[in-house]
Amino acid sequence: MRIAIAGHTGFIGTELKKYFNEKGYEITGIGREDFGKGNTHLASLIEGRDFLINLAGAPIIKRWTRRYSRILWRSRIDTTIQLREAIGLCRERPKAFFSASGVNIYQSEGIHTESNSKLNNDFLGLLCQNWEEEAAKARVFCPTYIIRTGVILGKSGGALPQMALPFKLFVGGKIGKGKQMISWLHIQDYSEAIHMLMKKLPEQEVFNFTSPDPVSNAEFSSELAKTLKRPAFFTVPPFALKLLFGQGSVILLTGVNVLPENLQKEGYKFRFPQIKEALEDLL
Numbered sequence: 001m002r003i004a005i006a007g008h009t010g011f012i013g014t015e016l017k018k019y020f021n022e023k024g025y026e027i028t029g030i031g032r033e034d035f036g037k038g039n040t041h042l043a044s045l046i047e048g049r050d051f052l053i054n055l056a057g058a059p060i061i062k063r064w065t066r067r068y069s070r071i072l073w074r075s076r077i078d079t080t081i082q083l084r085e086a087i088g089l090c091r092e093r094p095k096a097f098f099s100a101s102g103v104n105i106y107q108s109e110g111i112h113t114e115s116n117s118k119l120n121n122d123f124l125g126l127l128c129q130n131w132e133e134e135a136a137k138a139r140v141f142c143p144t145y146i147i148r149t150g151v152i153l154g155k156s157g158g159a160l161p162q163m164a165l166p167f168k169l170f171v172g173g174k175i176g177k178g179k180q181m182i183s184w185l186h187i188q189d190y191s192e193a194i195h196m197l198m199k200k201l202p203e204q205e206v207f208n209f210t211s212p213d214p215v216s217n218a219e220f221s222s223e224l225a226k227t228l229k230r231p232a233f234f235t236v237p238p239f240a241l242k243l244l245f246g247q248g249s250v251i252l253l254t255g256v257n258v259l260p261e262n263l264q265k266e267g268y269k270f271r272f273p274q275i276k277e278a279l280e281d282l283l
Contacts, residue, residue, distance in 0.1 A: 007055030011157030178218025180255030
């Protein structure tokens with residue numbers, strides 16, 4: 001199997017490469033410099049590959065200045081448009097295009113599945129909606145799947161090392177009241193789920209990549225403290241996060257409660273369905 005991955009040097013991209021390499025698959029990485037060389041060059045990297053995975057995008061957890069908000073937008077929307085146009089230039093197109101999105105497309109209230117959801121109209125929600133709209137236009141060229149990604153937990157990167165550090169230093173605790181939901185997924189389940197979709201190419205086109213057991217920030221913090229054998233006495237005040245991250249603090253202060261209905265309909269069996277076993281495996 002031959003797979004091209006845009007955004008291959010990030011946390012998820014690196015873990016996917018490791019997973020697919022262990023299976024003997026041939027991986028082509030598409031980096032930032034490749035987008036700068038134009039669509040014909042991109043097409044040469046996609047030509048003849050069985051699958052294209054789009055993970056390109058600047059990190060979300062960062063202080064959102066006006067300039068950085070534009071970077072967040074361009075690094076997702078513009079790159080997706082380029083990849084779509086490059087697919088159109090290929091003679092031998094991929095069997096399927098998998099394009100990332102985020103669960104922050106959903107509103108913070110309620111429980112969301114792919115079939116029963118209210119979309120969010122703040123900056124992040126609109127970013128995800130436009131991201132998906134541009135990816136979906138690739139369906140004229142090949143089957144296209146939208147991967148709405150939750151908080152992906154892994155040892156080597158992503159949110160978990162940052163979340164665990166205060167607990168390791170004995171200053172860990174919940175954020176604010178701790179009621180905000182965390183829709184999370186173990187990186188192993190991410191890799192195995194996308195591999196399953198590659199093999200099945202199902203009719204469903206949008207998938208929530210989250211565990212079937214989302215937890216509140218307070219529950220997550222408590223389980224993290226137990227796993228690390230550390231206290232969870234402290235509370236991180238919201239104003240501190242707003243000072244650090246500006247508008248970007250919305251990611252940490254407002255959660256979303258998301259369920260992976262379509263993955264379960266396709267018969268995916270989660271390796272780590274509960275937060276306790278996921279954290280015990282990773283820490």
